[in-house]
Amino acid sequence: MRLLKILPEDKRRLKVMFLAKHALADGTPDPQDGNHAVYHVEMRETLRGIGLHVEARNDFDALFTPTGADFVVTLLNRAGFLNSEMLAPLLLTREGTPFLGASPIIRGLGDDKHLMKTVARQRGVAVTEWNVHRRGALSPPAEPHFAWERLVVKPNASSASWGVGIFDQWDTAAAHIADLHAQGHDAIAEPFFGTGDVVLPVVGGDGPVLLPAMRFAMPGAGDNFRSYEEKRALVDAPRERLEAITDELLVDRMRADVMRLLPELWPFDYGRFEFRHDAQSGTLRFMEVNLSCNLWSKKTVSGAARLLGVSHAELVETIVAHSMLRQGVIAAVERV
Structure with missing residues (x-):
C-alpha cells in the first residue's frame, strides 16, 4: 500500500x-x-x-x-x-x-441493504435470498417465499448490529418487523446462513486500495453473532478476535466480488464489504457494504492496514489526503 x-x-x-x-x-x-x-x-x-x-x-x-x-x-x-x-x-x-466519505446518494445506496443486494445480484455477485419490508408497503409482511430454518430480521439501514433479531418462528419474526416499523425503520429478512462474517476493507489511495481480508472470531458464540451491546462494549462479554484470512482462494473470491461492485460506488474514501461465509461448503454470499465505517484503531480497517505495516495515523492521513485530492482541496500529495 x-x-x-x-x-x-x-x-x-x-x-x-x-x-x-x-x-x-x-x-x-x-x-x-x-x-x-x-x-x-x-x-x-x-x-x-x-x-x-x-x-x-x-x-x-x-x-x-x-x-x-x-x-x-x-x-x-x-x-x-x-x-x-x-x-x-x-x-x-x-x-x-x-x-x-462519499456523495449523499452513494451513502444512501450503501446504507440501504435491500438496494445493495439488488445491485450485487445485477453485478453477478452471489447473495442470500431476502425480503424487504418497507413501512407503509402495499401489503403487510408475509412469510418469506424462500426456504429458511432461522430467520434474521434487522433494520434495512442500520449499523453495528443494532436491532438485529434471529428467529425460528414466523410469528415472532413478524412481531420484530412490526416493532422496527413502530420505531420508524424499514426491515429486511433473510435466512441465517454460514458460519461467520468475512470482511474486505477498501480505502482510497492511488485509486481503490483493497486491504487484507479479515474475519471475526467470537469466543463461545457458535453462530459468531455479535450484538450491538457487545460491539460497543456496553456489556461484559467475550471480545471478538480479528483475524487475517489465510485461505487464498477465499480472499481471491472476495476481491473479485468487490471489484464487481466498485463501479457502482466509486469514488468513496473508505469502507468495508461484508460477506457471510460457510466454512463447511465454502459458499460465499455478499451481505452488505458499510461506507464511512468505523475507523477506530481497534477495528477492521485499521487492523487490516497494520498487516501491511501501516500505522493508524498513516492510514487516516492517506484516506484524508485521497479525499482532499479527488475533490480539489489540495493539488498534490507526497507519495511514500
Whole structure:
C-alpha cells in the first residue's frame, strides 16, 4: 500500500472541521454509545497529530451556517433518526464544502441493504435470498417465499448490529418487523446462513486500495453473532478476535466480488464489504457494504492496514489526503 501525505504548506493553510457526536468528549466511554465515544476522541487527536488545524463540533447546527472550513471530516452518521448518515453530506454539498466519505446518494445506496443486494445480484455477485419490508408497503409482511430454518430480521439501514433479531418462528419474526416499523425503520429478512462474517476493507489511495481480508472470531458464540451491546462494549462479554484470512482462494473470491461492485460506488474514501461465509461448503454470499465505517484503531480497517505495516495515523492521513485530492482541496500529495 502506497501512503499519501498532505504537504506541509497545505497543513498550515487548511481549516478542517471534525464533526462527530462525541467530538468534544474526553475519551470516556459513553453510557449509550460505549466505545464509540473513545473512537471519536481518538480520530480528533489523530487528525491534530498529523498536523491539521482542527475545529471540533458535535451537532448538525454547525452546518446550517457557513462553516468557514476548507474540508469537513464527518463521522456524524448515526444521529438518532432514519437516514441521518446522508444529512451532513447533503448540507455540505449545499454549501459547496468538500467532505470525507462519499456523495449523499452513494451513502444512501450503501446504507440501504435491500438496494445493495439488488445491485450485487445485477453485478453477478452471489447473495442470500431476502425480503424487504418497507413501512407503509402495499401489503403487510408475509412469510418469506424462500426456504429458511432461522430467520434474521434487522433494520434495512442500520449499523453495528443494532436491532438485529434471529428467529425460528414466523410469528415472532413478524412481531420484530412490526416493532422496527413502530420505531420508524424499514426491515429486511433473510435466512441465517454460514458460519461467520468475512470482511474486505477498501480505502482510497492511488485509486481503490483493497486491504487484507479479515474475519471475526467470537469466543463461545457458535453462530459468531455479535450484538450491538457487545460491539460497543456496553456489556461484559467475550471480545471478538480479528483475524487475517489465510485461505487464498477465499480472499481471491472476495476481491473479485468487490471489484464487481466498485463501479457502482466509486469514488468513496473508505469502507468495508461484508460477506457471510460457510466454512463447511465454502459458499460465499455478499451481505452488505458499510461506507464511512468505523475507523477506530481497534477495528477492521485499521487492523487490516497494520498487516501491511501501516500505522493508524498513516492510514487516516492517506484516506484524508485521497479525499482532499479527488475533490480539489489540495493539488498534490507526497507519495511514500
